[in-house]
Amino acid sequence: GDICEPDFIKQLFKTEKIDIVLHFAAQTHVDLSFWRALEFTYVNVYGTNVLVAAAHEANVEKFVYVSTDEVYGGTTEEEFDESSPKRPTNPYASSKAAAECFVQSYWERYQFPAVITRSSNVYGPHQYPEKVIPKFISLLQQNRKCCIHGSGLQKRNFLYAADVVEAFLTVLKEGKPGEIYNIGTNFEMSIAQLAKELIRLIKKTSSESEMEHWMDYVKDRPTNDLRYPMNSEKMHNLGWRPKVPWKEGIKKTIEWYKENFHNWKNSEKALEPFPVAEPFAQLSGP
Numbered sequence: 001g002d003i004c005e006p007d008f009i010k011q012l013f014k015t016e017k018i019d020i021v022l023h024f025a026a027q028t029h030v031d032l033s034f035w036r037a038l039e040f041t042y043v044n045v046y047g048t049n050v051l052v053a054a055a056h057e058a059n060v061e062k063f064v065y066v067s068t069d070e071v072y073g074g075t076t077e078e079e080f081d082e083s084s085p086k087r088p089t090n091p092y093a094s095s096k097a098a099a100e101c102f103v104q105s106y107w108e109r110y111q112f113p114a115v116i117t118r119s120s121n122v123y124g125p126h127q128y129p130e131k132v133i134p135k136f137i138s139l140l141q142q143n144r145k146c147c148i149h150g151s152g153l154q155k156r157n158f159l160y161a162a163d164v165v166e167a168f169l170t171v172l173k174e175g176k177p178g179e180i181y182n183i184g185t186n187f188e189m190s191i192a193q194l195a196k197e198l199i200r201l202i203k204k205t206s207s208e209s210e211m212e213h214w215m216d217y218v219k220d221r222p223t224n225d226l227r228y229p230m231n232s233e234k235m236h237n238l239g240w241r242p243k244v245p246w247k248e249g250i251k252k253t254i255e256w257y258k259e260n261f262h263n264w265k266n267s268e269k270a271l272e273p274f275p276v277a278e279p280f281a282q283l284s285g286p
Contacts (some may be wrong), residue, residue, distance in 0.1 A: 003047035006054070013058035019062045023048065024166060028097070030070070031128055031221050033092035045096035049102050056112050063103070063114045069157070069184065071097040071118060074225025081231040082118075089225055107178045115175040117168070119183035120230065122213040124161030124249065125256035130270040133158070133250075134194055135277050137257045139271055140202040140214065147273035150220030152192030155227045159185045160249035163242040170240040184230035185242045201254060213268055218273045 001008045003025050012018070024046050027033070033040045048065070055063050072080040088094040106112035123133040136146045167183040175181060189197070192215070195283030199214045200206055237258075261267060 003051050004043060006050050009050055009054045010057070013054050013060075018055075018058060019061045020172065021051070021060055022066065022172070023051055023064065024066045025051075026066075028068075028092060030090050030092045033090055036116075037091035038109050040091050040095045041098075043097045045093075045102065045216050048242065050101035050215055052103055052106050052112070053112070054096065056106055056110060061096070061113060062172060062175075062177070063112065064168065064175070065100065065103045065114060065116045067096050067100050067102050067118045068093065068121055069118050069228040069230055070184070070225070071100065072228060072230075074227060075229065076226050079229045079231045080182070082182055090221075093272055104178075113177035113179060115171055116180040117171055117183050118180065119164060119167070119228070120157035120159045120185050120228065123171050124160055124212050125260070127161075129257075129261065129267055129269060132156075132191065132194065133198075133215055133253065134257060135271055136198045137202065137254055138267075139262050140198060141258060141261070142271075142273070145216035146198070146212050147194040148191055148195060148215055149273075150217075152195065152215075152217065153189050154281070155190045156194075156245070157185050157188050157228060157230070158184070158194075159187075160244035162249075166243075167235060169239050170235070170238050174238040179234070181235050182230040182232045183235055183240075183250060184232040187242075187246055188227070188229070197250070198254075199266065216273075241265070245284060 001012065003009060017201045025047065027036070039197050052063065069080070070090070070093035071086045071088050072084055073089050073093070086097045086100070088097045100116055102112045103116060107114045123131070127134045129138045139146055161184075164183060171181055195215050196211045199211045203210070203214060205211065264270070
């Protein structure tokens with residue numbers, strides 16, 4: 001089903017007796033959002049509105065809206081906490097920020113038990129290879145170069161999937177309605193560093209010149225935030241901290257992609273330096 005279909009969603013709540021909602025459903029590819037901003041707005045904002053309205057009508061116990069660190073916009077210095085202003089710089093982040101506002105309005109108006117989370121970049125097995133870590137791994141495993149947007153100096157915080165699962169379980173159990181929680185990690189790496197790390201692990205080399213051979217610098221996206229450092233003290237106070245070290249997490253991830261890259265439909269398309277934008281033709285809804 002589709003969160004943008006109100007009749008389907010209402011029927012789902014009615015027949016399945018749903019009492020808790022974890023809302024992950026979204027269009028999430030930043031590069032693609034510049035080409036398909038209307039679709040991102042429709043799915044991420046309108047779809048969230050449909051879902052939160054149906055959840056409110058069904059009187060659910062808790063509604064967790066899964067947002068992103070990108071709603072803060074980029075920074076070179078400050079560390080974002082949950083009260084930091086939202087300054088999104090791309091259509092994807094803007095749509096997530098707008099959807100947050102819809103969710104918060106139901107808390108303000110009805111005391112609807114909604115919680116919002118904003119997490120760092122997640123990586124691990126089973127991730128579609130349009131995302132940077134599985135993309136670089138898959139390219140290198142096919143003896144192709146890592147495509148790096150712009151300078152490659154943009155830094156990202158990487159959080160292993162199992163740690164994020166634990167964070168959501170903690171929020172479901174301990175998270176307070178009306179609150180926002182940053183799910184972050186101090187582990188930070190530039191995209192160029194990330195490429196070199198994966199080249200070292202997959203191509204078994206530490207030679208700088210050989211590493212450069214496997215890196216292909218392409219033009220940058222229209223905006224590319226430098227960093228998203230977050231303060232996750234509120235989550236730590238609930239009893240959660242990330243546990244999986246980078247070395248362990250990335251090793252498991254590389255091993256998984258050796259065997260499973262072709263599990264996805266159109267997985268080869270996901271390895272292009274920039275997404276292939278097909279027209280968004282159909283808008284159903286109000």
